[in-house]
Amino acid sequence: MNPVRRRRLLFVLLALVVAGIATTLIAMALERNVAYLYTPAEVLRGDAKQARFRLGGMVEKGSFAREAGSLTSHFRVTDGDAQLTVRYGKILPDLFREGQAVVATGTMQDGVFVAEDVLAKHDEAYMPKEVADKMGKAHQKHDVPAAPAGSTN
Known part of the structure; x- marks a missing residue:
């Protein structure tokens, strides 16, 4: 050569x-x-294999509390089937409210989701499509259709 x-x-x-x-x-x-989105039911089932992921759902009414003298707040996120406690140590978005959709990015520590970032939407009727789809699929798994009247099954 x-x-x-x-x-x-x-x-x-x-x-x-x-x-x-x-x-x-x-x-x-x-x-x-990459941070994948999971609902509380999926997290509690063990589907969230990554250390860092996004948690999506609704802020449960009556669950918000702030630690005295600090910015740290605690609230529960629910998908209708399960609830997961979230701890967040920064200032929450102005649009954050109980009963509204929220997406938090963070990690699990001792059974509590420790959020690094929290996103909230302005309209209580709005839910991010990704969260709505996941919550809808979770409910479909639990809903067993009834047999039609007159069937012999």
């Missing part, structure tokens, strides 16, 4: 190796920043 061809081949191989390493690093960075 002549030296020019050998140099070209080495250059192409080196470019492929560099491209492969760059692709791997980008994929790893993106995977670390």
